Amino acid sequence: xxxxxxxxxxxxxxxxxxxxxxxxxxxxxxxxxxxxxxxxxxxxxxxxxxxxxxxxxxxxxxxxxxxxxxxxxxxxxxxxxxxxxxxxxxxxxxxxxxxxxxxxxxxxxxxxxxxxxxxxxxxxxxxxxxxxxxxxxxxxxxxxxxxxxxxxxxxxxxxxxxxxxxxxxxxxxxxxxxxxxxxxxxxxxxxxxxxxxxxxxxxxxxxxxxxxxxxxxxxxxxxxxxxxxxxxxxxx
Amino acid sequence: xxxxxxxxxxxxxxxxxxxxxxxxxxxxxxxxxxxxxxxxxxxxxxxxxxxxxxxxxxxxxxxxxxxxxxxxxxxxxxxxxxxxxxxxxxxxxxxxxxxxxxxxxxxxxxxxxxxxxxxxxxxxxxxxxxxxxxxxxxxxxxxxxxxxxxxxxxxxxxxxxxxxxxxxxxxxxxxxxxxxxxxxxxxxxxxxxxxxxxxxxxxxxxxxxxxxxxxxxxxxxxxxxxxxxxxxxxxxxxxxxxxxxxxxxxxxxxxxxxxxxxxxxxxxxxxxxxxxxxxxxxxxxxxxxxxxxxxxxxxxxxxxxxxxxxxxxxxxxxxxxxxxxxxxxxxxxxxxxxxxxxxxxxxxxxxxxxxxxxxxxxxxxxxxxxxxxxxxxxxxxxxxxxxxxxxxxxxxxxxxxxxxxxxxxxxxxxxxxxxxxxxxxxxxxxxxxxxxxxxxxxxxxxxxxxxxxxxxxxxxxxxxxxxxxxxxxxxxxxxxxxxxxxxxxxxxxxxxxxxxxxxxxxxxxxxxxxxxxxxxxxxxxxxxxxxxxxxxxxxxxxxxxxxxxxxxxxxxxxxxxxxxxxxxxxxxxxxxxxxxxxxxxxxxxxxxxxxxxxxxxxxxxxxxxxxxxxxxxxxxxxxxxxxxxxxxxxxxxxxxxxxxxxxxxx
Numbered sequence: 001x002x003x004x005x006x007x008x009x010x011x012x013x014x015x016x017x018x019x020x021x022x023x024x025x026x027x028x029x030x031x032x033x034x035x036x037x038x039x040x041x042x043x044x045x046x047x048x049x050x051x052x053x054x055x056x057x058x059x060x061x062x063x064x065x066x067x068x069x070x071x072x073x074x075x076x077x078x079x080x081x082x083x084x085x086x087x088x089x090x091x092x093x094x095x096x097x098x099x100x101x102x103x104x105x106x107x108x109x110x111x112x113x114x115x116x117x118x119x120x121x122x123x124x125x126x127x128x129x130x131x132x133x134x135x136x137x138x139x140x141x142x143x144x145x146x147x148x149x150x151x152x153x154x155x156x157x158x159x160x161x162x163x164x165x166x167x168x169x170x171x172x173x174x175x176x177x178x179x180x181x182x183x184x185x186x187x188x189x190x191x192x193x194x195x196x197x198x199x200x201x202x203x204x205x206x207x208x209x210x211x212x213x214x215x216x217x218x219x220x221x222x223x224x225x226x227x228x229x230x231x232x233x234x235x236x
Numbered sequence: 237x238x239x240x241x242x243x244x245x246x247x248x249x250x251x252x253x254x255x256x257x258x259x260x261x262x263x264x265x266x267x268x269x270x271x272x273x274x275x276x277x278x279x280x281x282x283x284x285x286x287x288x289x290x291x292x293x294x295x296x297x298x299x300x301x302x303x304x305x306x307x308x309x310x311x312x313x314x315x316x317x318x319x320x321x322x323x324x325x326x327x328x329x330x331x332x333x334x335x336x337x338x339x340x341x342x343x344x345x346x347x348x349x350x351x352x353x354x355x356x357x358x359x360x361x362x363x364x365x366x367x368x369x370x371x372x373x374x375x376x377x378x379x380x381x382x383x384x385x386x387x388x389x390x391x392x393x394x395x396x397x398x399x400x401x402x403x404x405x406x407x408x409x410x411x412x413x414x415x416x417x418x419x420x421x422x423x424x425x426x427x428x429x430x431x432x433x434x435x436x437x438x439x440x441x442x443x444x445x446x447x448x449x450x451x452x453x454x455x456x457x458x459x460x461x462x463x464x465x466x467x468x469x470x471x472x473x474x475x476x477x478x479x480x481x482x483x484x485x486x487x488x489x490x491x492x493x494x495x496x497x498x499x500x501x502x503x504x505x506x507x508x509x510x511x512x513x514x515x516x517x518x519x520x521x522x523x524x525x526x527x528x529x530x531x532x533x534x535x536x537x538x539x540x541x542x543x544x545x546x547x548x549x550x551x552x553x554x555x556x557x558x559x560x561x562x563x564x565x566x567x568x569x570x571x572x573x574x575x576x577x578x579x580x581x582x583x584x585x586x587x588x589x590x591x592x593x594x595x596x597x598x599x600x601x602x603x604x605x606x607x608x609x610x611x612x613x614x615x616x617x618x619x620x621x622x623x624x625x626x627x628x629x630x631x632x633x634x635x636x637x638x639x640x641x642x643x644x645x646x647x648x649x650x651x652x653x654x655x656x657x658x659x660x661x662x663x664x665x666x667x668x669x670x671x672x673x674x675x676x677x678x679x680x681x682x683x684x685x686x687x688x689x690x691x692x693x694x695x696x697x698x699x700x701x702x703x704x705x706x707x708x709x710x711x712x713x714x715x716x717x718x719x720x721x722x723x724x725x726x727x728x729x730x731x732x733x734x735x736x737x738x739x740x741x742x743x744x745x746x747x748x749x750x751x752x753x754x755x756x757x758x759x760x761x762x763x764x765x766x767x768x769x770x771x772x773x774x775x776x777x778x779x780x781x782x783x784x785x786x787x788x789x790x791x792x793x794x795x796x797x798x799x800x801x802x803x804x805x806x807x808x809x810x811x812x813x814x815x816x817x818x819x820x821x822x823x824x825x826x827x828x829x830x831x832x833x834x835x836x837x838x839x840x841x842x843x844x845x846x847x848x849x850x851x852x853x854x855x856x857x858x859x860x861x862x863x864x865x866x867x868x869x870x871x872x873x874x875x876x877x878x879x880x881x882x883x884x885x886x
Contacts, residue, residue: 072581072664072695074730081714096715096722103721110722113669147723162360164315204676204687204723213680221680223687226721236721 006200006231007175009034010150013107014142014178021137024126025055028062028087034107035090036100036233040083055126062087063123066116069095087119105232109147109202118145142178143208148232149173149201155181161218165189168219171201180207183219198227238567239633239640239674241308241682242365244274244301247564249373251298252286256376263349263376271348271370271377274302275309277335277625279456280467281449294445294551294558295639295650297565300632305366306335307629308682309355310622312362321358323399330402332618333625336465337401340475349377350394353387409482411462411474411513412617413489415451416609418444418470418651421508421528426537432864439544442551444651447507450500454493460485466621468628469652471595473621476513486511487524494526501547505530505540510609514617521611555647562639570641570666579661580645581697585638585671587631587653588689588712588727594624623685628652630675630683630690637674642667664695668726675725689715689727696731707734831878832857843882851877 004012016022016030025044032038042058045051065088068074075088080097083089092098094112108115124135151171158167165188174180182203186195204224205213214220230236237243254266270284283296310333317330330337334355338346356367371378380386415421422440423431430436452467461477462485476485490511497506506529514521530536597610604610612620635655638644644657659667671691679687692708711729715722828850832840840857844850854877855863864870 068732069728069730070665072661072697072730074728074732076732077734080733095728096720097711099714099719103719105721110720110724112728113665163312163362164319164360202721202723204679213676221684223679223684224676224723226723 003036004033004038006233007150009036009233010107010146010148010175013146017138017140017142017145018178020139024059024122027122027125027138028058031087031090035093037083037089037093040085040089042085058086059123059126062119063127066091066119066123069112070116070120087122091115091119100233102234103236105148105202105228107146107148109204111145111147114145141208142206143180144206147203147206149182149203149207150175151198151201151227152176152179154195158186160188161185163218166222168217169195171195171198173201173207182207182210183214183216184225185219185222187222193227193229195227197229199230200228200232202226202228237565239301239304239565239637240677241301241305242369243565244298244305244366245369245373247301248284248298250564251284253284256374259375260379260382261376262379263374267374267377268348271374272338272343274298274305275335275348275351276338277306277333277466278302279449280452294554294647295562295632295635296558297561297636300629300636303625303629304633304682306333307626308366309334309359309363310626311682311684312359313355316358317398321395321398323395326399328395328399328402330398332402332405333466333622334398336473336475337398337405339465340401340404340463341397346394346397347377349379349381350390350397352377353381353390354394357387357391404478405475408463408478409476409485409513409515410465410614410617411476411482411486411489411511412471412612412620413455413474413486413493414471414510414609415447415507416470416510417508418447424528425505425507425530426541430537430541435545436541438548439541441649442544442548444649445551446547448652450497451493454496454500455489457496458489458492460489460492462489466625468624469590469594471621471624473617482513482515483522483524486513486522490524490526494529498529501543503540503543504536512609512611512617514611514613516614521613523609523611525609558647559639559643562636563643565636565640567640579697581659581661581664581695582648583644583657583659583661583664583667584692584694584696585634585655585667586692586694587627588692590627590631590653594627595620626683626685630678633678634671634674634691637670638667641670661695661697664693668693668728672724672726679725687723687725688717689722690725691727692729693726694729694731704729704731704734825883827882829880829882830854830857831880847879847881848874850879854878 012030013034016027016034022030029038029041032041042054044054065075065079065084069091074080075092075095075097079088080092080095081099083098084092089098091112093100093104094106094108094110094115096104096106096110096112098104118140121135121138125137128135151173152175153172155170155172158169160166161168163185166185167188168183169186171182171184172179173182182201184201202225203210203220210220213224228236237247248270253270254264256264256267273279273282278299282299282302284298313334314331317328317334319327319329321328321330334351338351352367352370355363381390422443426436426439431440448468448470451470452464452472455462455464455467455472455474461480462474465473465475467473474489476482490509494506494509497509498504506526508528509526510523511525512521512523530540595610595612597604599610631653635650638655638657642657642659642663644659646658648656648658650656671693675683675690679685694704707729711727711733714720715727827843827845828847830840830842830844830850830853832854834840840853842850842853844853851874852863855873858876859873863873
């Protein structure tokens with residue numbers, strides 16, 4: 001499979017997260033693609049029955065792995081650094097112990113706890129009904145989870161803040177999918193890049209939750225975001 | 237109550253350390269003294285008590301919040317002080333924390349009210365909340381500062397104080413004094429074997445919790461004419477008296493500190509002490525050191541350990557009161573509600589690379605190895621102490637947060653950069669998430685450094701946390717900012733990943749030529765897999781990361797898992813490089829296997845590079861984590877272990 005661009009992978013991830021109806025297998029495929037893990041995915045059996053059994057086994061394994069991470073036991077050295085062929089690899093990328101050809105920039109900014117919970121939920125959807133109780137469908141939103149966003153453009157003019165040598169700028173992010181505004185602080189001196197050079201932004205919180213650590217008036221502190229000139233997954 | 241600098245005034249008020257007069261009235265002396273201490277960046281053992289009796293409060297919340305307030309003042313006032321502040325029409329260009337200048341200035345020429353009024357005026361509204369709280373709970377601090385004209389005059393007056401002290405600061409030399417290499421010095425003091433014993437472990441914990449406060453106290457008691465500008469984490473910044481030879485001052489100070497360390501509690505020993513200085517004009521600078529001084533007899537070492545253990549017992553109440561005081565800071569909704577009590581564990585938090593972050597050593601390897609103190613430029617020393625005060629605030633408030641939200645059963649150790657607590661294992665995730673959120677808030681408010689991985693967080697169920705430096709190093713390399721962009725603050729370190737530490741340092745750096753790790757940068761296996769931890773054998777066949785065409789073997793499909801080869805049978809593994817080419821073949825790797833037989837009949841088979849480690853693994857299975865106690869039996873225990881040497885050919 002030809003490698004996907006960062007924008008394509010971002011769109012796949014947004015779609016997977018937004019689409020409540022996506023079945024567990026498709027959701028797994030989407031995440032594997034979004035995290036550049038598609039090449040390592042297992043080939044599923046052609047026979048329907050075997051296929052279901054394989055998907056279930058994978059879900060059980062993924063769930064056990066994610067629960068182990070959340071409980072403090074964690075991955076072993078192989079799971080931490082080697083390709084696993086399933087969402088365990090995605091989780092290892094959020095943990096940060098997996099590597100990519102270029103600098104790895106995981107979509108949730110390293111929020112492995114959220115990813116582990118997503119994986120457990122997806123496994124529950126796959127494994128199915130337990131004690132007759134259906135697993136609730138996904139209730140995720142990209143702007144509540146993703147921390148690496150493409151920048152559409154800078155809106156308006158920079159605003160000078162009372163803090164010395166600091167401006168506030170407004171990035172329009174999302175490029176069509178889930179567009180939103182974010183306000184960030186930027187230093188007016190000694191900056192390597194003009195903010196117009198940035199094509200992606202990495203945030204300390206997903207856009208919808210930025211209100212926890214910033215307000216629109218002053219914007220997100222300079223040390224809680226960074227800009228990328230080039231696409232994630234390429235040489236930085 | 238939330239752990240933030242805005243809570244300081246309310247917290248102090250709640251301590252009821254003084255009955256304040258109804259305003260308007262001059263402030264009580266106790267109130268002024270407390271706020272002076274706070275604005276001067278509270279010392280290591282500073283605390284406020286309702287009954288006026290000073291106790292060495294463990295992690296006193298007033299001190300922690302006071303330091304947070306100072307660091308916030310630094311963040312939002314420093315640019316003004318450097319670029320805009322004027323006195324008598326001249327720019328001051330102040331480039332050090334305000335608290336240092338307050339420590340230098342005579343108490344008669346400034347009041348806390350002056351400082352707060354000045355900070356409020358020039359911080360662009362960023363300190364308004366804190367100062368509003370001070371005004372609410374301690375209104376008399378602003379006595380005669382309510383009229384605009386009074387405020388103006390106070391600001392002008394304080395501007396002159398700044399100008400005078402800043403000028404004097406430039407005329408006096410800085411001396412950096414420290415009690416470095418804590419762990420190594422302790423080992424040197426008690427010896428490697430004795431160090432591992434339980435009472436020595438406890439003694440070290442006591443030493444780690446008390447050394448910084450004692451060191452600061454000895455510096456403050458010095459009569460050499462130096463001003464203590466800041467202390468923390470075993471580092472003290474002294475401002476030498478004007479007109480005296482810096483080297484002589486430094487030697488005198490260090491000898492005096494050593495003398496008093498020897499006398500302190502009749503202990504008869506003093507740690508390694510360093511002093512260094514370098515003026516702007518002096519290119520070479522200078523240093524002076526006094527080595528560890530102690531009587532090395534066994535009886536004396538036993539006495540040192542016994543005395544510290546006694547102190548540890550005595551300080552039990554202090555450690556407990558720390559927990560009590562932080563209980564006020566439970567705040568917000570806890571998402572974590574699954575507290576259980578069936579999995580006792582040790583939860584460990586440790587700052588990642590604190591020493592290197594605050595005190596980077598720019599010397600070459602030979603100079604570092606010499607053991608001499610680094611001689612930092614005046615600017616580097618200032619920058620180091622500024623970094624130290626900021627990160628210290630983050631560390632202490634994080635420990636406070638853990639106390640407030642998780643109430644550890646026992647605090648086993650709490651040094652400058654780490655804390656070990658007995659807790660239920662089910663608390664671990666809550667600790668990770670709470671620390672993460674806290675650090676994020678601190679970065680948004682008081683801590684101006686770039687977001688980075690700050691903390692190691694580890695949970696060890698039923699075991700002790702000791703030697704895991706190698707694991708840390710490997711995970712640190714893996715998650716280094718050069719390879720991964722992570723926007724989080726806590727780096728989980730799982731004991732389950734122990735094998736990563738044994739995989740050889742070359743592996744962690746991502747080199748595909750690693751001798752033992754067997755995987756390249758991208759997680760593709762390049763050498764034979766190591767045995768997994770007991771009871772957690774991965775399903776090798778279910779690992780598509782290792783494409784079949786890259787994995788040729790002679791001797792049947794069962795050796796896919798490497799088991800046959802690892803068992804030393806005749807089958808040989810042959811591996812191809814990720815691109816199908818032969819990279820590093822013909823190499824024979826020697827491993828040692830632990831041959832412990834599990835209850836289900838399976839063999840542990842965990843592999844090690846050295847025989848001793850495999851034997852220790854077997855002993856842990858046989859006698860548990862404390863198998864090495866009593867120490868006299870170690871040799872016999874290891875001799876019983878069943879291990880196997882295997883050679884893997886590539």
